[in-house]
Amino acid sequence: MPTVYVNDQPVELKPDERLNCIQAAQKAGVEIPHYCWHPSLSVVASCRMCLVEVGDKKPDGTVAMVPKVVPGCQTPVKDGTVIVTNSPKVQAAQRGTLEYLLLNHPLDCPVCDQAGECGLQDFSFKYGRAYSRLAEPKNQKKDKPYIGDQITLFTDRCIMCTRCVRFTREISGTAELQVVSRGSGEEIDIFPGKPCNNKLAGNVVDLCPVGALCSKDFLYEQRVWWLKGKNSVCAGCSTGCSIRVDQNKDVVYRLKPRSNPLAQGEFMCDEGRFGWKYIHSEHRLKFPMQKLPAGITPVSWPQILPALRQALTEAAKRAPEKLAVVLTPFMTVEEAYLLCKFVKSLSPAARLFMTPAPVVGEDDSYPKDLRGQAAPQPKFTIRAEKAPNRAGVELVLQHFGGAVESLDAVLAQVSQGTLEAVYLTAGSPEGWITEEQAKSLAKAKLVIVQDLLDSPALPWATFMLPGTSWAERDGTFVNHAGLAQAIHRGLRSPGDAWPDGRICFELAGRTGIFHAPTIRQEIAGEIPALAALIVGDLGDEGIFLKSAGETASAAGTESQVPVTGGSRS
Amino acid sequence: MAEELTPISNDDVVWMEEPEMGFWESTFLPAIFSGLKNSLRHVTDFKPVTQQYPEEKPDLPLNYRGVHRLNRDDKGRVKCVACMMCSTACPARCIDIVAEEAPKDDPLWADRDKRPKSFVIDELKCIYCGMCEEACPVDSIELTHIYDLTGMTRQEMKFNKEKLLEVFDKTKDNPRDPIRTHRGVLGPASDFTSLPPVGPATQIPQGDKASKPVSTDVIKQG
Numbered sequence: 186m187p188t189v190y191v192n193d194q195p196v197e198l199k200p201d202e203r204l205n206c207i208q209a210a211q212k213a214g215v216e217i218p219h220y221c222w223h224p225s226l227s228v229v230a231s232c233r234m235c236l237v238e239v240g241d242k243k244p245d246g247t248v249a250m251v252p253k254v255v256p257g258c259q260t261p262v263k264d265g266t267v268i269v270t271n272s273p274k275v276q277a278a279q280r281g282t283l284e285y286l287l288l289n290h291p292l293d294c295p296v297c298d299q300a301g302e303c304g305l306q307d308f309s310f311k312y313g314r315a316y317s318r319l320a321e322p323k324n325q326k327k328d329k330p331y332i333g334d335q336i337t338l339f340t341d342r343c344i345m346c347t348r349c350v351r352f353t354r355e356i357s358g359t360a361e362l363q364v365v366s367r368g369s370g371e372e373i374d375i376f377p378g379k380p381c382n383n384k385l386a387g388n389v390v391d392l393c394p395v396g397a398l399c400s401k402d403f404l405y406e407q408r409v410w411w412l413k414g415k416n417s418v419c420a421g422c423s424t425g426c427s428i429r430v431d432q433n434k435d436v437v438y439r440l441k442p443r444s445n446p447l448a449q450g451e452f453m454c455d456e457g458r459f460g461w462k463y464i465h466s467e468h469r470l471k472f473p474m475q476k477l478p479a480g481i482t483p484v485s486w487p488q489i490l491p492a493l494r495q496a497l498t499e500a501a502k503r504a505p506e507k508l509a510v511v512l513t514p515f516m517t518v519e520e521a522y523l524l525c526k527f528v529k530s531l532s533p534a535a536r537l538f539m540t541p542a543p544v545v546g547e548d549d550s551y552p553k554d555l556r557g558q559a560a561p562q563p564k565f566t567i568r569a570e571k572a573p574n575r576a577g578v579e580l581v582l583q584h585f586g587g588a589v590e591s592l593d594a595v596l597a598q599v600s601q602g603t604l605e606a607v608y609l610t611a612g613s614p615e616g617w618i619t620e621e622q623a624k625s626l627a628k629a630k631l632v633i634v635q636d637l638l639d640s641p642a643l644p645w646a647t648f649m650l651p652g653t654s655w656a657e658r659d660g661t662f663v664n665h666a667g668l669a670q671a672i673h674r675g676l677r678s679p680g681d682a683w684p685d686g687r688i689c690f691e692l693a694g695r696t697g698i699f700h701a702p703t704i705r706q707e708i709a710g711e712i713p714a715l716a717a718l719i720v721g722d723l724g725d726e727g728i729f730l731k732s733a734g735e736t737a738s739a740a741g742t743e744s745q746v747p748v749t750g751g752s753r754s
Numbered sequence: 755m756a757e758e759l760t761p762i763s764n765d766d767v768v769w770m771e772e773p774e775m776g777f778w779e780s781t782f783l784p785a786i787f788s789g790l791k792n793s794l795r796h797v798t799d800f801k802p803v804t805q806q807y808p809e810e811k812p813d814l815p816l817n818y819r820g821v822h823r824l825n826r827d828d829k830g831r832v833k834c835v836a837c838m839m840c841s842t843a844c845p846a847r848c849i850d851i852v853a854e855e856a857p858k859d860d861p862l863w864a865d866r867d868k869r870p871k872s873f874v875i876d877e878l879k880c881i882y883c884g885m886c887e888e889a890c891p892v893d894s895i896e897l898t899h900i901y902d903l904t905g906m907t908r909q910e911m912k913f914n915k916e917k918l919l920e921v922f923d924k925t926k927d928n929p930r931d932p933i934r935t936h937r938g939v940l941g942p943a944s945d946f947t948s949l950p951p952v953g954p955a956t957q958i959p960q961g962d963k964a965s966k967p968v969s970t971d972v973i974k975q976g
Contacts, residue, residue, distance in 0.1 A: 295837030295891045296868040328867075330858065339867075405853040405868050408838050 187264035190242065191215050192271055198262070206237055206257030206268050217270055218279065218308045220286075220394045221346035222258035224444075225451045225564075226355055230256040232286070232346050234308065236278040238269040254278045276312070283313035286344045289324040289369070290395070297342065299396030301409040305344065324369055332362070333381035335401050335455065336390060338373060343397035345371050349389035356452065356564050358552025359383040373397070384567060385551060387458040388451075391441060402459055403439045412438060415675035416725055418662045420515065420573040420655040421457035423542065424449050424566060425664030427726070428457070430656045430675035437464055437656060437676060447668055447726050454567045461656065463614040468639040470651035471680025481649075486683065490692055493633065493648050498531055500606035500631050505532030507605040511595055512582060514542040514572035515612035516685060517660025517672065518715065519704040521581040523689035528608070529585055530693075536604075537587025538595050539579065542572035543615065568665055572613075573655065577663030577715075580730075584712045592618065596625040606631035609642060612652060612685070618642045635688060651682035658684045659701040661718065663730065669718060670727030671701065814899050816930065819882045821900040822875055823925055824918035825893065825933065829862060832919060833894035836870040840886035840895050848879035849886060873915040877903060898931045 187198040191213040198204065198212075205228070207217045220232035235257035240250035242265040250267070254275060257268070269275060287309065294300040326340035345364070350373065353362045361381040365374045375381055381389065390400045412431040419426040419440065427445035431438050440461055442453035472483040475492065484492075500508045510528045512521050528535045550563035579589065598604045607629055611617045618640055626632050626645035634646040643649055655662075657678045663669045674684060690699040702721035709719035717730045778784055805812060825833045836853035854871035856863040863869065886895045898921060905911045913921075925931040 293867070295839060296835045405836070405855055408842065410842070 189213075189262045189264075190267045192269060198264075204262055206239065206260045206262055206266075207235055209262045209266070210237075210257070210268060210270060215270055217257045218304075218312055219258055220304055220344060221348060223348055223351075223392060223451075226348060226351045226392075228258050229347060229351070230259040232344065233282045234279070234286070236275060236282065238272055238275055240267040240269070241265055242267050279308075279312040280314045283309055284317060287313070287317060288319050289341065290344065291323065291325065291341050293342075297339070297396035298399050298404060298409070299342075299393070303396060304394035326372055329374065331380065332373075332375055332398065333386050335387055335459065336381055337399050337401050337404065339397050339399065340372050342395050343373055344395055345373075346394060347373075348392040348394070349373060349398055352385075352389055352392055353381065353383070356388070356552055357383045357385040358554060358560065361386075362389065383551075383553075384454050384456065384549065385452060385565060387455045388442070388453070391452075400439070407433055407438045413675075414441070415673045416443060417656060417672045417675060418448075418573060418664075418670045418727075419453055419457040420662070421454070421460050421571065422568040423570040423572060423575060423665040424568050425573060425662055425668060425670055426453040426457060427670065428453060430461075432656075432676045435676045435679075437461055443725070445670075445726050447729070448664060448670065450565065452565055454565070456567065460614070461654075463638065464654045464656055466638060469679055469682070470636060470639065470649065471682055473651060473681065474646075474649040476647045481644075486681065486691075489648060489650070493650075494692060494694065496631055496647070497528070497606070497608070497633075501528075501531035501535060504605055505534035506536065507603065508532065508608075509536040509538055509595065509598075509604050509606070510587075510608040511592070511610060512537065512539040512578050512587070513610050513612055513617070514539065514570075514575035514578050515655070516578055516610055517574060517658060517662060517701075518577040518581060518669070518708060518718075519660045519699075519701055520610075520685045520689045521578045522708050522712070523686070523693055523695075523704065524608070524610070525581055525585040525587070527689070527693035537582055537585055538590045539582050539587060540592050540595075540617070541589055542570045542575040543613065544569045545571050570665065571615075573664070574662040576665060576667060577661060577669065580663070580712065580714045581708075584714065592622065596622055599629050600625040602628065605629055606633075608633040609635070610652075610685070611636035611638075611640065611642075612654075614638070614654075616640060635685065650688055651678075651680065652685040652688060653678045653682050657682075658686055659699070660686055661701065661705060661723065667730045668727050669715075669723060669730055671723040808902075814901065814930070818899050818901070819884045819887075819897040821877060821898055821903050821921055822880075822886070822913070822918060823896055823898050823921035823931075824873065824915060825896060825922050826919060831862065831866075832870065832873075832915065833892050834870050834873060834890075835866070835892055835894070836868050836873075837891060839889040839891060843885040843889035844880075845883060845885060846879050846881045848876040850874045850876075870915060873918065875913045875918065877911045877913055878908060896931075898925045899928070900925065 187200065189196045189198060189209045191210045192215060194213050194215070196209055196213045198209070204212075207219055207222060210217045217235045217237060219235040221229055222235060233256060236254040237257040238250060239255050239260055240248050242248050248267055262268070286305065290305065294303070294306065297303070300306060323341075328340055329338040332338045347364060350362045350364060354360045361375050361379055361383065362373055363376070365372050387400060390398045411433045413433060414429040414431045417428055417430045419428045426449040427443040429441045429443055431441060440453070440458055442449070442451060444451050473486055473489045474481050475484045475489055497508070508528070508531070510524055512524070525537055528537070546569050548569050549567040550559035551565045552560045552563075554560060582589070595604070595607070599607060607626070609632065611634065614637075620641045623641040623645055626642060629645075632642070632646045633648040633650065634640070634642050635650040635652050636642070637652050637654055655672055656675045658672060659674050660672050661669050662672055678684065684699070686701065686704075687699045705718040705723075706721045709716050715730060717728050720728065827833045836851055838851050838853070841847070841849035841851055851873050852871045853868055856866040856869045858864065882897065884897050887897055900921065903911070926933055
């Protein structure tokens with residue numbers, strides 16, 4: 186077992202583990218400050234922040250140290266490597282580096298969006314010195330407000346770590362950004378007329394360790410220390426990027442990708458990053474409504490749920506084979522399970538459907554080459570399947586004996602009269618039903634719509650249940666590769682809307698409160714395909730429903746590309 | 755038991771006897787006359803001590819903390835850079851700021867990045883602690899000597915940016931509320947060019963100054 190010594194603390198490595206000093210120190214719980222190094226990008230060792238003393242422990246026990254400090258990011262460790270991160274020599278180097286990085290850095294922390302999560306602030310506080318010896322005026326470069334549609338550059342704040350440049354070259358492959366000029370004139374810039382607008386462009390803002398690259402969407406909206414984050418999963422496509430929802434006072438301000446090697450790696454795409462605006466749409470449904478003889482009336486939850494349960498029970502008694510529940514790939518596993526279980530308990534003859542996930546274009550893999558073709562080994566994939574949980578709902582559906590049917594096919598059955606009562610769940614941010622399609626609901630005796638946004642189906646609904654967006658729910662999403670990840674409720678819903686899990690839970694007449702980990706364990710006991718959920722708490726990274734070998738077949742039920750895509754390679 | 759409970763050991767306790775009363779003292783007459791003398795002095799004192807408020811305004815101490823004002827810089831713009839330090843520091847959470855990007859094409863705002871779109875202080879929620887004043891990096895928010903703040907509605911007591919700038923215009927010529935600083939923008943670190951370079955130019959010796967305050971010479975000159 187190779188052993189590395191970090192500040193005299195032995196760290197065991199796996200035999201095939203190839204780490205640099207920063208990663209080895211991370212294993213020991215020791216932080217080596219760094220700016221330019223990033224686990225997903227190539228090593229340039231240009232910021233000099235990670236300077237450490239490195240040595241070699243000989244078999245006879247003597248230690249031979251390298252006589253100077255070396256960049257930790259560029260120095261691989263092997264058995265017997267000794268890393269010292271806190272000697273006076275290293276501390277002097279860190280202070281010197283920070284003083285140098287701060288020479289031309291403006292002191293505009295109060296107006297800088299990065300303040301509070303800024304690498305320069307943190308490391309200056311921990312490793313820097315209290316004063317600058319620069320007596321000359323600072324080198325102030327002109328801001329570049331248009332780097333891309335979503336990106337602005339405060340040139341003078343940049344410390345030239347070139348993470349953004351390497352990202353566009355190595356991960357997106359589009360290479361819009363580069364360093365222009367040399368020496369103290371160095372600046373990040375785009376080629377004239379070629380803005381950084383690729384679908385992964387938003388990541389350069391996250392990568393920027395200082396406040397140089399800022400997101401125009403978030404610019405000056407909030408101070409970061411006011412944001413409260415909850416771990417969640419992006420609902421934009423079936424890649425299921427691990428993210429954090431940052432909100433304050435129930436208003437989402439931004440989504441940030443979390444590092445998750447099992448799901449997507451370190452990044453997320455701009456479609457997901459900026460595609461959450463519908464959460465605060467004015468078309469959100471806020472109150473449960475019921476069609477009464479007097480017209481469509483807002484009703485409270487304690488009134489509508491028993492009425493709905495009775496209506497469903499009657500429909501199941503009258504003609505159980507004409508009662509149908511239509512699931513969507515936008516629901517969580519828990520919601521699908523609770524609803525299916527409830528309807529099947531009313532009558533085993535009741536029918537279950539799921540509308541297929543919307544597919545837009547084709548899977549979009551990065552990095553791109555010069556001609557815009559994806560590289561053979563993609564590092565990031567934006568899936569064409571624009572729904573977060575097709576795989577998870579499908580597994581529930583298979584267990585309860587349902588079928589994947591298009592909405593048109595279900596509605597055709599309604600107009601033929603083979604279905605009389607339909608429970609439609611939606612939650613798609615795009616419209617899921619057209620005016621024309623909605624007209625065929627006129628024939629149904631009982632229409633229940635559980636949705637997030639206003640839709641043409643509502644005038645035909647006997648019961649309208651306001652659900653919530655994914656950011657306001659607890660539950661489980663299963664991505665294209667069969668990775669089950671937990672989503673957490675990050676903010677409260679507007680009006681009297683309830684998280685869909687709670688609606689399904691209370692509709693089923695269960696007592697207690699909806700608690701996703703408990704339901705997960707119940708599901709694991711009942712559905713063999715979801716047995717892996719038995720742990721209840723899925724952790725930050727989630728768990729695969731099947732072991733690695735079986736995963737590909739689980740993902741391949743629809744013409745999906747094999748698993749390797751999203752994760753960091 | 756009691757000895758164990760008492761926090762003072764018995765060795766530290768000195769027991770004292772009250773002094774014996776003399777003959778005159780035991781008649782209580784000297785005490786009565788001294789009290790009467792005191793009363794008589796006040797009865798015959800015709801100098802008034804009551805301040806005739808509101809005809810007469812009180813002379814408040816210079817560090818009195820009253821209604822806030824938002825200062826203007828020398829170009830007449832609001833000094834505030836919308837950094838929200840004041841609303842972060844505020845223990846009563848009475849400051850609500852919405853920031854916006856300063857218009858780049860307007861020459862008046864060309865040198866500024868960020869400015870407040872709205873700036874509202876709820877004067878009723880405020881506890882007038884002065885933390886906002888302390889936190890402000892550009893000396894924009896200040897507490898004035900205005901203490902007699904009244905209003906007919908709660909809404910009226912929510913001071914917005916315009917109202918707070920009005921307070922500045924009203925108070926800036928009052929010697930009790932002087933414009934204390936002209937620093938309107940965030941200074942670059944080279945503000946310190948007036949100080950001699952501190953510390954050695956190259957080698958960092960043992961006991962580096964980074965962990966200590968700058969040398970006494972610098973403080974004298976600053």
